[in-house]
Amino acid sequence: MPSSPTLGSLLAKLRRERPLVQCITNYVAMNTAANVLLAAGASPAMVHAEAEAAGFARLAAALTINIGTLSPSWVEGMRGAAKAAQTSGKPWVLDPVAHFVSPFRRDVVAELVALSPTIIRGNASEIIALAGQANHGSGADSGDSVAAAEAAARELARRHKAVIAVTGEIDFVTDGARASHIYGGSPLMPQVTALGCSLTALIGAFAAVSPDDTFTASLAALALFAVAGERAARSAAGPGSFSWQFLDALAALTPEALDAEARIVDL
Ligand SMILES: Nc1ncnc2c1ncn2[C@@H]1O[C@H](COP(=O)(O)OP(=O)(O)OP(=O)(O)O)[C@@H](O)[C@H]1O
Numbered sequence: 001m002p003s004s005p006t007l008g009s010l011l012a013k014l015r016r017e018r019p020l021v022q023c024i025t026n027y028v029a030m031n032t033a034a035n036v037l038l039a040a041g042a043s044p045a046m047v048h049a050e051a052e053a054a055g056f057a058r059l060a061a062a063l064t065i066n067i068g069t070l071s072p073s074w075v076e077g078m079r080g081a082a083k084a085a086q087t088s089g090k091p092w093v094l095d096p097v098a099h100f101v102s103p104f105r106r107d108v109v110a111e112l113v114a115l116s117p118t119i120i121r122g123n124a125s126e127i128i129a130l131a132g133q134a135n136h137g138s139g140a141d142s143g144d145s146v147a148a149a150e151a152a153a154r155e156l157a158r159r160h161k162a163v164i165a166v167t168g169e170i171d172f173v174t175d176g177a178r179a180s181h182i183y184g185g186s187p188l189m190p191q192v193t194a195l196g197c198s199l200t201a202l203i204g205a206f207a208a209v210s211p212d213d214t215f216t217a218s219l220a221a222l223a224l225f226a227v228a229g230e231r232a233a234r235s236a237a238g239p240g241s242f243s244w245q246f247l248d249a250l251a252a253l254t255p256e257a258l259d260a261e262a263r264i265v266d267l
């Protein structure tokens with residue numbers, strides 16, 4: 001049963017326009033996230049230094065900020081870029097990696113959330129913690145089900161007027177009014193580091209080509225990952241071969257195949 005044709009047309013638009021996406025991400029994810037954006041059809045730039053991050057955010061079509069390997073000098077670049085995106089009306093995506101593990105991370109995330117991210121993407125434990133509830137996360141890995149995070153996600157969406165995407169076995173996305181489940185992917189995905197961080201960057205790329213409907217933009221990115229993950233898992237022998245076959249699957253997926261294979265249930 002094909003889902004909305006809008007997702008395929010957004011992918012086609014992304015490949016036509018090749019949006020420049022500023023990614024402030026962690027040392028673990030930098031290479032993978034850049035390759036994921038290139039495979040999908042966008043143009044990544046990993047620009048985080050305080051001296052240039054804000055100026056670059058005014059040039060880029062979208063900004064993504066991931067706090068995975070946070071250090072004090074990076075916070076200045078994040079703050080400047082987020083403020084620049086906010087004041088210039090550019091979509092920006094926050095990935096609050098393991099923000100519950102230290103007061104340092106918690107405080108930086110609270111400050112960034114106050115700068116009005118357009119979209120927040122996290123695993124279930126991160127989203128539950130963002131709503132102020134107890135979670136079972138283990139560092140960057142989730143210890144909670146997506147289902148357990150859905151009420152928190154709806155509450156956060158309304159509180160911050162943002163789209164909230166929760167990833168796991170079945171992804172969930174909401175803007176506070178609309179909500180959807182995205183089926184697909186593979187159990188090999190959480191065995192490859194930084195795919196969530198890379199998905200955050202890809203959400204930024206889709207938001208760049210759909211700034212007026214960031215819910216559908218997020219849905220498109222989640223569906224693209226779900227379909228590419230499912231395809232790659234069919235021939236992968238384990239996490240190693242999965243990771244390169246996933247990049248190949250992202251690049252090979254046509255807009256038509258995305259519409260035909262995406263499995264989305266509107267809630
Ligand atoms: N058990 C699973 N089955 C299918 N897909 C999954 C599963 N777990 C995660 N995924 C998919 O993996 C991708 C990354 O989501 P995940 O929740 O693992 O992010 P994350 O924990 O933030 O990852 P990281 O911090 O390593 O970047 C998403 O596309 C998600 O749908």
Ligand SMILES: Cc1ncsc1CCO
Pocket residue numbers: 026028029067068069097140193194197
């Ligand atoms: C493993 C890890 N540690 C900090 S960031 C990161 C990448 C996945 O979030």
Ligand SMILES: [Mg+2]
Pocket residue numbers: 095097122123140196197
């Ligand atoms: Mg993560």
